[in-house]
Amino acid sequence: MLYVLRRILYTVPIALSVTVICFLLVHIAPGDPLQMMLPDNATPEAVSELKAKYGLDKPLPVQYLVWLGHVAHGDLGTSISTGRGVADELSAAIGNTAIIATGGAMLGFLMGIGLGLVSGLCADTFVDRAATTIAIAAISVPHYWLAIVMTIIFAVELNWLPAIGIGPGGVSLSWEDLSHIVLPVLTLSLIPMGIVARTVRGKVVELMAMEFIQTLRAKGLRSFGILRHVVKNAAPSVMAVMGLQLGYLFGGSILVETVFNWPGVGFLMSNAILRRDMPMLQGAILILALLFVVLNLIVDLLQTTIDPRIRRRG
Amino acid sequence: MVDVSLTAALSDIGEHTIAPSRSRGYWATVRCNLRRDPRAVGGGLVLLLLVIGVVGAPLIAPADPYHASILARLKPIGTPGHLLGTDELGRDMLSRLLYGGQSTFLMGVAPVLIAFLIGGTLGLVAGYGGGAINMMIMRAMDVLYAFPSVLLAVALSGALGSGIGNAMLALTLVFIAPIARVAESAATEISHLDFVDAARASGASAVTVVRVHVLGHVLGPVIVYASSLSSLGIVLAAGLSFLGLGVIPPRPDWGLMLSTLRQSIYIQPMIAALPGVLIFLTSISLNMVSDALRDATMVKK
Numbered sequence: 001m002l003y004v005l006r007r008i009l010y011t012v013p014i015a016l017s018v019t020v021i022c023f024l025l026v027h028i029a030p031g032d033p034l035q036m037m038l039p040d041n042a043t044p045e046a047v048s049e050l051k052a053k054y055g056l057d058k059p060l061p062v063q064y065l066v067w068l069g070h071v072a073h074g075d076l077g078t079s080i081s082t083g084r085g086v087a088d089e090l091s092a093a094i095g096n097t098a099i100i101a102t103g104g105a106m107l108g109f110l111m112g113i114g115l116g117l118v119s120g121l122c123a124d125t126f127v128d129r130a131a132t133t134i135a136i137a138a139i140s141v142p143h144y145w146l147a148i149v150m151t152i153i154f155a156v157e158l159n160w161l162p163a164i165g166i167g168p169g170g171v172s173l174s175w176e177d178l179s180h181i182v183l184p185v186l187t188l189s190l191i192p193m194g195i196v197a198r199t200v201r202g203k204v205v206e207l208m209a210m211e212f213i214q215t216l217r218a219k220g221l222r223s224f225g226i227l228r229h230v231v232k233n234a235a236p237s238v239m240a241v242m243g244l245q246l247g248y249l250f251g252g253s254i255l256v257e258t259v260f261n262w263p264g265v266g267f268l269m270s271n272a273i274l275r276r277d278m279p280m281l282q283g284a285i286l287i288l289a290l291l292f293v294v295l296n297l298i299v300d301l302l303q304t305t306i307d308p309r310i311r312r313r314g
Numbered sequence: 315m316v317d318v319s320l321t322a323a324l325s326d327i328g329e330h331t332i333a334p335s336r337s338r339g340y341w342a343t344v345r346c347n348l349r350r351d352p353r354a355v356g357g358g359l360v361l362l363l364l365v366i367g368v369v370g371a372p373l374i375a376p377a378d379p380y381h382a383s384i385l386a387r388l389k390p391i392g393t394p395g396h397l398l399g400t401d402e403l404g405r406d407m408l409s410r411l412l413y414g415g416q417s418t419f420l421m422g423v424a425p426v427l428i429a430f431l432i433g434g435t436l437g438l439v440a441g442y443g444g445g446a447i448n449m450m451i452m453r454a455m456d457v458l459y460a461f462p463s464v465l466l467a468v469a470l471s472g473a474l475g476s477g478i479g480n481a482m483l484a485l486t487l488v489f490i491a492p493i494a495r496v497a498e499s500a501a502t503e504i505s506h507l508d509f510v511d512a513a514r515a516s517g518a519s520a521v522t523v524v525r526v527h528v529l530g531h532v533l534g535p536v537i538v539y540a541s542s543l544s545s546l547g548i549v550l551a552a553g554l555s556f557l558g559l560g561v562i563p564p565r566p567d568w569g570l571m572l573s574t575l576r577q578s579i580y581i582q583p584m585i586a587a588l589p590g591v592l593i594f595l596t597s598i599s600l601n602m603v604s605d606a607l608r609d610a611t612m613v614k615k
Contacts, residue, residue, distance in 0.1 A: 014456060014457065014460050015460075017457040017460065018460050018461070021457065021461075021469075025469055025470075025473040026473070028473050029473045029475070030474070030475055136598065136601055136605065137598055139601060140549075140594060140598035140601045141598075142549045142552060142553065142590055142593045142594060144553055144556050144590075145572060145587070145591075145594060148572065148576060148579065148586065148590065149590070152579050152583040152586070156579055156580055156583055248464070250462070251464055251465035252462060252464035254464065254465075254557070255464070258556075269472070272472075273472045273558065273559060274558060276475075278473070281469070281472050281473070285465060285468075285469045285472075288462070288465055289460060289461050289462075289465060289469075292461065292465070293460050296460075
């Protein structure tokens with residue numbers, strides 16, 4: 001319990017520093033945000049009036065606290081390009097990002113665990129070498145290019161699946177809607193597959209060489225029983241990697257969503273970059289980074305529930 | 315996501331031990347191991363070819379990469395005079411691909427090298443210094459670490475605006491924290507060993523102890539790790555240009571070409587995919603070499 005509390009408390013300064021960085025992002029941006037709102041011939045009085053209205057005349061730390069207060073109340077400002085609230089735009093998009101990120105993660109984890117187990121159990125055979133090569137290729141692939149290649153194969157050449165966008169019914173179980181999800185999910189699944197496969201393989205090879213496995217085998221346990229022990233012992237570290245990967249899929253959604261015009265947070269970010277819509281960019285980054293921090297916390301806590309030894313190390 | 319190597323390599327680094335000094339020395343052993351590894355030889359060869367093509371672009375390229383022609387738009391691969399076809403403005407693809415690697419390589423690899431120097435030094439100081447110094451440096455790194463790397467790269471270069479310099483600055487900041495972590499854990503491990511204490515007790519200054527005793531043991535794991543990051547660096551650098559954050563048109567760049575040719579996937583799908591093939595080849599070769607390097611620097615138990 002003490003560990004859990006300490007770990008949660010440790011998250012607070014990290015989350016706060018994330019907000020500081022997100023706040024500062026707007027200030028390292030070149031160009032004055034006010035210039036976009038004012039006509040070119042604005043009088044100095046009009047400028048200072050607008051500055052006062054948005055609190056831009058106060059010192060930075062004060063501005064930060066004011067901003068943080070707004071954020072805490074769910075107010076992330078107004079998008080410059082659409083004129084709508086950033087928080088509204090984001091809450092509409094985050095679900096779409098979650099669908100393809102978790103879908104891609106689950107598929108990737110399943111394939112990765114399978115690939116890693118096979119490759120670890122047949123270590124240094126032809127099967128292992130093939131599986132390792134697949135994993136390294138999956139890790140190296142620039143996924144925005146993979147997204148384009150998938151589109152070319154399945155949408156342009158075969159014409160089986162739609163190339164871009166989300167189905168008319170959003171996310172549902174009808175084929176028309178599901179077909180839009182297939183390519184983004186497939187694209188996103190490859191990298192977690194490669195990472196998990198490598199982690200599982202490493203763990204399995206390491207565990208199979210350990211004495212307790214040899215004892216089990218000497219005791220007459222069959223391979224299935226041994227596998228159970230291996231899986232149990234490999235689970236905590238594999239889970240940690242999977243948790244991180246899920247967070248990366250959320251955070252890295254921008255490139256794949258851009259290719260597929262998938263209306264998630266990444267797509268909003270990519271449009272915000274093109275239009276230099278700083279409030280939007282800032283809000284999207286803040287949400288994704290905080291999500292990543294929370295996800296890390298959950299993974300850590302889950303990990304210690306499975307493997308209490310970690311608590312003592314911490 | 316692409317964050318791949320961050321976690322993958324980190325878990326491996328912990329098990330690093332240094333080869334017992336045989337007659338030919340540590341780095342000679344590593345070189346010998348590498349020469350026998352097909353991944354190192356194959357990956358290295360592909361990389362060498364790519365580097366020769368990209369660096370030698372002014373000599374090799376058959377055409378001016380900026381020369382557009384309305385009549386020769388999107389010619390297929392194998393067109394006479396245009397070996398790899400032409401792009402949406404009728405510019406020679408082969409020439410653009412050769413020149414395009416220059417910015418991709420620069421934006422992908424230079425940040426890793428700079429981060430290697432800065433992050434390596436920070437980690438070394440934190441690991442050897444310990445105590446409050448360690449706390450300060452590593453907590454600062456934790457903040458950068460709180461962002462997924464793609465997100466941090468996009469956030470920083472998105473705020474700074476497009477341009478090669480800004481993208482490189484953003485990527486450097488992304489890579490400093492993970493490299494510092496690897497250097498710190500290696501340095502901490504070594505600094506607690508008896509021979510380092512002995513060196514200190516015998517009156518050697520901190521600089522001497524680090525230079526003579528600690529540095530050598532930290533360098534191996536950090537180099538291995540940085541080499542795996544350079545693959546991520548290439549993918550991220552091209553990714554930033556793909557989003558319009560790195561190279562500014564009309565300058566050729568693999569990521570940017572991939573992005574502008576995306577409109578042409580219905581007309582010339584093969585050409586639209588070409589720049590990505592080169593990014594993939596570079597990235598997978600770097601990963602192969604990095605894996606081989608990791609195995610070569612590890613002593614088999």
